[in-house]
Amino acid sequence: MKGTKYGLILIYAAIIIIPIFAIFLTTFKTIAEMYENVLGLPERFSVSNYISIFKDQSMGLYFQNSSIVTLVSVFLTLFFASLIAFAITRIGGVLSAAVFGFFTLGMMIPAQVNMIPLYQLIFQLKLTNSLVGLMIVNIAATLPVAVFILTGFMKTLPKSLFEAGSIDGAGNWLMYRKIALPLSLPSLSATAIFLFVMHWNDLLYPLLFITKDEYKTLPLALLEFQGEYMTNYPMLFTGVMIASAPLIIAYIFLQKYFIAGMTAGSVKG
Known part of the structure; x- marks a missing residue:
């Protein structure tokens, strides 16, 4: 066996x-x-393909754009999601369930359904061909799932810790920074890896909002190696390897946190 x-x-x-x-x-x-x-x-x-892809194809710029969009999106999504998850667990009652349900509904709507109204909104705000616009859309799209994951973990934190903090005169902001965040590190790390993969590999939103070369991200730039009659596979695969490297490095360094985060909420504390 x-x-x-x-x-x-x-x-x-x-x-x-x-x-x-x-x-x-x-x-x-x-x-x-x-x-x-x-x-x-x-x-x-x-290594001529690696040299050429950076020298002739502006891969350095695309890599930079992806890094900026991904890192900022992950950081802000985690910040807002952790605040919301903390508030949901602290409020309790019907209001807490309503807020949690509101964000859960956001997970049920496919991104493709929102493409036309979302494009109209971003266009009216003049945020097309903008890394800022891409970040805003990324944060809004992944905030529900981040709230869902972090709320599930924060509900397992012992209430006695927060009660002790209240007795000592700590406000909600202090308890969030000194109690909730340190104890939620495994779940935050697991969520960060999940969000990093989603944002780094995202093609839909860059394809929808970005048309100028100077704002392209890596997944969008890799499409340039696909032609109507012929595809430059060596250059395409070189780009894929370069695009995959940050994901592999992130997982190697955050592996123990990822595994801990995946099992952290499985047992009631």
Whole structure:
């Protein structure tokens, strides 16, 4: 039984690793080499694709735009969501349930349904072709799910800690900073990784609001390597590897917090 389990794990790992390895090898090939032998090794491991994508394709600018939009969106979403989650857990009663239900409803509406009214709103506010407009939309789109996750965790925090803080004269803001935030670090980290992946990989909103090259993000810029009759796969895969690097690094450094956050709310404290 144990051998079967490990065998299935190895098969699953191979299904994931082999395509990634093939993509990585392709970044060192020319277009001709790729079509001659998709899974084979390149004749020589040249980094010309990596140099070209930054020198000729403005990948540095696109990387910068994605970094700014993602980091600001994640930070502000976590800040607002943690405040709202703290307020929901502190208020209690019908009002708390109503506020939580309001944000839960926001998770049920597909982003595609809002595209036309959302574009009209952003256009009227003159925030198209703007990183600020993109951040505002990202925050509004992911705030409900962040509130849902953080509220579920903060409800498990011992009420006695907040009661002790009130007795000592601490206000809600102080209890939020000194009690709720430190204890919610695992859940905040897990939510941060989740939001980071969503914002970093988002293509829908940049495709909807961004038309000028200087405001393009990485997912939108990668579309430039797809032509009507031919796709430059080595350059496209090089861009994919560059775009994936921050996600891999973030997960490596926040891995223990992510695992802790996923299980933090499973047992009532």
